[in-house]
Amino acid sequence: MVADRLLLSCPISQFLNPPDGGRILVNAESSESQLDTTMQSVKVVVVGAGVVGLSTAVCIAETLPHCSVTVISERFTPDTTSDGAAGILFASQFPDIPLEQQQRWFKESFDHLLAIAQSSKSGETGVILSSGCQVFKEVPADKRPFWAEHVLGFRFLSDRELKRFPDHKFGQAFTTIKCECTTYLPWLEKRFGKAGGKILNGKVSDLQRLADTYDVIVNCSGLGAHSLVGDAKMHPIRGQILKFHAPWVKNFVRDGDGHTYIYPGVNSVTLGGTRQAGDWRLEVDVGDREGILERCFRLEPALHGGKVVGKWVGLRPGRESPRVEVEWLRTAGGQEVPLVHNYGHGGFGVTLAWGTALDALGLVRQSLLQHPPMAKL
Numbered sequence: 001m002v003a004d005r006l007l008l009s010c011p012i013s014q015f016l017n018p019p020d021g022g023r024i025l026v027n028a029e030s031s032e033s034q035l036d037t038t039m040q041s042v043k044v045v046v047v048g049a050g051v052v053g054l055s056t057a058v059c060i061a062e063t064l065p066h067c068s069v070t071v072i073s074e075r076f077t078p079d080t081t082s083d084g085a086a087g088i089l090f091a092s093q094f095p096d097i098p099l100e101q102q103q104r105w106f107k108e109s110f111d112h113l114l115a116i117a118q119s120s121k122s123g124e125t126g127v128i129l130s131s132g133c134q135v136f137k138e139v140p141a142d143k144r145p146f147w148a149e150h151v152l153g154f155r156f157l158s159d160r161e162l163k164r165f166p167d168h169k170f171g172q173a174f175t176t177i178k179c180e181c182t183t184y185l186p187w188l189e190k191r192f193g194k195a196g197g198k199i200l201n202g203k204v205s206d207l208q209r210l211a212d213t214y215d216v217i218v219n220c221s222g223l224g225a226h227s228l229v230g231d232a233k234m235h236p237i238r239g240q241i242l243k244f245h246a247p248w249v250k251n252f253v254r255d256g257d258g259h260t261y262i263y264p265g266v267n268s269v270t271l272g273g274t275r276q277a278g279d280w281r282l283e284v285d286v287g288d289r290e291g292i293l294e295r296c297f298r299l300e301p302a303l304h305g306g307k308v309v310g311k312w313v314g315l316r317p318g319r320e321s322p323r324v325e326v327e328w329l330r331t332a333g334g335q336e337v338p339l340v341h342n343y344g345h346g347g348f349g350v351t352l353a354w355g356t357a358l359d360a361l362g363l364v365r366q367s368l369l370q371h372p373p374m375a376k377l
């Protein structure tokens with residue numbers, strides 16, 4: 001996606017550890033609006049360019065025109081965790097977040113992406129509708145998940161339909177959304193550029209130092225928050241998937257245990273998966289690959305005759321519940337600077353990104369009202 005950005009040879013800012021010789025990348029489409037943003041008074045920086053960071057940056061840049069918004073990130077599409085995600089909109093319940101808030105996150109994300117999937121933008125964004133079922137070996141305690149009314153056409157499988165799954169006793173059918181981030185993130189980057197956003201490439205090592213330059217800091221660093229803010233609750237949940245050629249498979253199937261799924265997409269079928277908590281390995285594991293193929297072929301025999309066309313490992317930003325809250329930093333000059341956190345979405349970051357981005361936007365707005373910033377150079 002570097003082709004979409006203008007590469008300028010500028011000295012990297014003091015707070016960055018440049019990973020590649022201090023490049024600063026600025027979205028080419030934003031050059032005109034950059035002139036405007038330098039005139040604007042409130043400087044916001046978003047750390048992270050995965051689906052959570054870019055969604056948050058777009059929400060702020062489009063809603064608060066008096067803010068100039070900059071994204072700083074070590075990695076960009078196609079090299080973020082978000083890029084490898086299957087991108088299916090689906091969630092489990094987090095323990096520490098009010099259910100009403102989780103429902104809102106899900107609904108806001110779903111409705112936002114549904115409008116895209118049902119428009120002419122579907123192709124350029126990689127956001128599509130996807131129908132299928134989730135099946136369970138034992139009948140779950142909660143047969144109707146909290147998001148049942150937000151997806152389309154949620155219902156239980158009939159006995160006749162369940163005959164297809166001899167190892168399973170219960171199933172749910174529904175239509176949800178598949179958001180393919182290798183297409184969606186470049187589109188979000190462009191949308192951010194059109195809203196006047198700037199993009200810098202670099203690793204942030206100290207949020208406190210950003211506070212000398214920016215009025216608001218938004219932390220969307222995903223698993224990076226483990227070291228960036230020393231969040232010991234953050235841990236990797238390793239996930240391995242395969243990309244599979246079987247264009248005749250049209251409907252998704254997911255085992256309720258979360259260890260086997262088949263998600264047909266725009267160009268290939270995603271076969272998964274693994275959920276290995278505390279495992280930092282990014283290498284493809286041959287044993288995992290064999291296990292995925294065996295389980296997926298058993299669940300969806302129609303895969304026979306297809307072939308593996310790709311493989312990928314990613315580390316989910318694991319946390320018991322996502323962290324969406326504000327804390328305050330104090331600069332050497334005694335100014336209070338809000339630090340809005342939005343990270344720790346585990347296996348559901350694509351699903352919840354737009355919803356938590358809207359909450360992060362609310363926290364930014366509230367912080368600015370609470371403490372109007374003093375001018376910074």
Ligand SMILES: Cc1cc2nc3c(=O)[nH]c(=O)nc-3n(C[C@H](O)[C@H](O)[C@H](O)COP(=O)(O)OP(=O)(O)OC[C@H]3O[C@@H](n4cnc5c(N)ncnc54)[C@H](O)[C@@H]3O)c2cc1C
Nearest residue numbers: 048049050052074075082087088204222224239349350351
């Ligand atoms: C196999 C697999 C399948 C998945 N399938 C799904 C799915 O179907 N549906 C779903 O909803 N979710 C899925 N997920 C989960 C999803 O990928 C994550 O929840 C989501 O990508 C998190 O997004 P993020 O933006 O927080 O993190 P990331 O995409 O990891 O982005 C973090 C960003 O922060 C930057 N960063 C970090 N530290 C720093 C620093 N110090 N300085 C500067 N930049 C920094 C990184 O470079 C990166 O740009 C899956 C994950 C895996 C592994």
Ligand SMILES: O=C([O-])CC(=O)C(=O)O
Nearest residue numbers: 086239258261273347348
């Ligand atoms: O669980 C799923 O169906 C897909 C997913 O979100 C993941 O692997 O993290």
